[in-house]
Amino acid sequence: MPSAERFETIVGLEIHVQLQTETKLFCGCANAFGGAPNSRTCPVCLGMPGALPVLNQRAVELAVRAALALGCEINLRSRFARKNYFYPDLPKGYQISQYDQPIAGRGVFAFDCEGRRAEVRLLRLHLEEDAGKSIHEGMPRSATSSYVDLNRCGVPLIEIVSEPDLRSVEEANAFLSGVRTTLLYVGVTDANMDEGSLRCDANISLRRRGAAHLNPKTELKNLNSFRFLRQALRFEIERQGALLAAGEPLTQSTRLFDERTGTTVSMRAKEDARDYRYFPEPDLVPIVLDEATVAAAAADIRELPLARLDRFTADFGVSPEDAAVLVEDRARADYFEALIGTGASVSEANNWVRNEIGRWLNAHSREGASFPVPAETLAGLLEAVRSGAVAVGVAGKILDRMAETGGTAAAIIAEEGLQQISTSAELAPVVDEIIDAHREEVEAFRGGREQVFGFLMGQVMRATGGKANPDTARKLLRARLEQ
Numbered sequence: 296m297p298s299a300e301r302f303e304t305i306v307g308l309e310i311h312v313q314l315q316t317e318t319k320l321f322c323g324c325a326n327a328f329g330g331a332p333n334s335r336t337c338p339v340c341l342g343m344p345g346a347l348p349v350l351n352q353r354a355v356e357l358a359v360r361a362a363l364a365l366g367c368e369i370n371l372r373s374r375f376a377r378k379n380y381f382y383p384d385l386p387k388g389y390q391i392s393q394y395d396q397p398i399a400g401r402g403v404f405a406f407d408c409e410g411r412r413a414e415v416r417l418l419r420l421h422l423e424e425d426a427g428k429s430i431h432e433g434m435p436r437s438a439t440s441s442y443v444d445l446n447r448c449g450v451p452l453i454e455i456v457s458e459p460d461l462r463s464v465e466e467a468n469a470f471l472s473g474v475r476t477t478l479l480y481v482g483v484t485d486a487n488m489d490e491g492s493l494r495c496d497a498n499i500s501l502r503r504r505g506a507a508h509l510n511p512k513t514e515l516k517n518l519n520s521f522r523f524l525r526q527a528l529r530f531e532i533e534r535q536g537a538l539l540a541a542g543e544p545l546t547q548s549t550r551l552f553d554e555r556t557g558t559t560v561s562m563r564a565k566e567d568a569r570d571y572r573y574f575p576e577p578d579l580v581p582i583v584l585d586e587a588t589v590a591a592a593a594a595d596i597r598e599l600p601l602a603r604l605d606r607f608t609a610d611f612g613v614s615p616e617d618a619a620v621l622v623e624d625r626a627r628a629d630y631f632e633a634l635i636g637t638g639a640s641v642s643e644a645n646n647w648v649r650n651e652i653g654r655w656l657n658a659h660s661r662e663g664a665s666f667p668v669p670a671e672t673l674a675g676l677l678e679a680v681r682s683g684a685v686a687v688g689v690a691g692k693i694l695d696r697m698a699e700t701g702g703t704a705a706a707i708i709a710e711e712g713l714q715q716i717s718t719s720a721e722l723a724p725v726v727d728e729i730i731d732a733h734r735e736e737v738e739a740f741r742g743g744r745e746q747v748f749g750f751l752m753g754q755v756m757r758a759t760g761g762k763a764n765p766d767t768a769r770k771l772l773r774a775r776l777e778q
Contacts, residue, residue: 302501302536305509306461306528312453312484313425313492314357314536320424321579322390323346328490332444340424340449342387347578350756354422354451357483359592361453362420363480364599365474367402375422375576384427385444385753392454394573397421400581404457405601406473408466410615415470425450428486447491453483458652459498459509462765464528468521471495476600478531479626496518499528499655500545502533510539511547515559518552527552530559603628611641620649626665627653639677647677650692653696667695676704690715690763725763726772729754740776 314756316326322339338346362369376394385471402417427445427521434442455474460468475486475493486493500512513531530552535545550559600622607618607628622628627648634644652666678691679685685693685708696707708714729751740747752772756763 302530302539303504303505303506304462304464304501304528304534305459305512306463306467307457307459307512308455308471309457309498310455310471310498311425311494311496312361312455312478314354314361314451314453314488314707315482315484316357318351318352319350319449320354320422321449324449326450327493328487329664330446332442335446336448340537341445348391350579350582351451351600355398356592357421357451358453359584359589360481360775361455361478361483362399363593363598364477365402365416365417365420365455366404366485367399367420369396369399369589371586371589372396372581373398373421374591375519376573377576378423379572380427380570382429382449383441383449384425384428384429384445386445388446389426390426391579392423393421393574394472404470404474404477406470407601407604407615407619408469411471413466413748415460418456418458420453420455420632423452423454424448425452442560459500459512464525464532467477467497467528468525473600476623480597480600488519488521489520495524497524497528497702499531499535501532501539503539510545513545513547513559514549516549516551516562523552523554526554526557527559531558534559566705600625604646605607607631611635611732613641613645617649620653621645624656627656630670632668634673634677635668635675637677638680639674643677643681647673651694654691655695666698668694672697672703679704679708683764685709685713686761686764688763688765692761721772723753724730725758726768729758729772730775737776748776751776 302646314326318324319326319340322337324335324337324340325337339348345555348526359369373393373630374396375391377389378392378394379389381388397419398421400417400419403414405412405414407413425447427443427448430442430444431437434440444468457470478493479486480486484492488494497515497518498512499515500510502508502510513535515527515531518527531550549562551562552559603622604615604618607613607621608615613621621631631644631648633646635641639647656666671715673694676685676690676697679693680687680690685704693704693707693713696702696711699703700707702710733751733754736747736751740751752769756765756768759768
């Protein structure tokens, strides 16, 4: 029997999210990606003797906002602790984090997974500072030396810890995606996984189907892409399944994912909380919030992605698949609704936002940004297409020019001569030229090869720069071919 049928997968995620503050968590150093190695540091984030941390209030506000958006309960009193471990990129020899009194916890987060609704319990959400970065490759003496860049030391993070409620690779992927989209919606992070703004550790174990106990887990560290998460979990399912099938016990451990081989490799035995020797941070007072502050933060949160998805399907009749694409980016979802507000139909708005505007945003690396043409201005292009003033085939070109120049559709159509060619008299010379230039294909069509018609039609559209009215051109071409 395959291991997937014999064993059940148990997964929990620990998601690390960089908060979008101007400065670090306990000092005034810039919270920004890049910079020369070790240039964005000071005595506080380097742990110099006598340098004392001062808490960034904005980080606390963003942590509260994130916790509320994810469905967690806010703890009105929380405190920091020292998490003690030695590693070259941790200059203090400890990390300032939260342990027994986190800022939030006890939540339930709902997310969409392949068209069905799923839920996962959240154990805790806590504030902590990031460590630096050890560099083992790509440096002048990497063969014999490792390098340390401490620019990330002290960068503000929240860590979101789930219960082991996920039962498949697909659920884990959808959960992480749902958390990322939600946090982008409420503006607490840029969630750029390439720059390390969002990454996760995955805890995974297998057990025989029907069993109630949990086997020792394997923690997969520092997964910074959805693809790596899926690959690492799939490898672990096979690895652990093979061990259980052979009657070998699972042991608790920490492993790293090797993206070059698609496998996980042992890093160390998994630590327990006692290994970190947590104790209260003596240099920071507890965080004390009040009900009014929390209520004000909750009132400031706009409609969240899942609620918006449900509204798009219920109120607009958008399919769940299309709605999921629309709400994934708040700017696109906003634009979709703005287009409908101009009088566009739901199908028009959906098509333009998902296809042409989505194409433009992807080409210009503008995730999370707004399309530069106001919906009211783009409505003029939709009307031109709707009325037949321009062909669908050149609408994308006009949209690009509108985005580049800020001009209106009417002005660009007039200036660049993009009006649709709609009359048979205008199209007849083009059609005749195509027929004369492709005699072999014409004879093939007349011999019964209907599929050649599509090729010839494509040549007509190409010859007119996409400006030909497709219906008129299609009728005229077929009439000429059947003479």
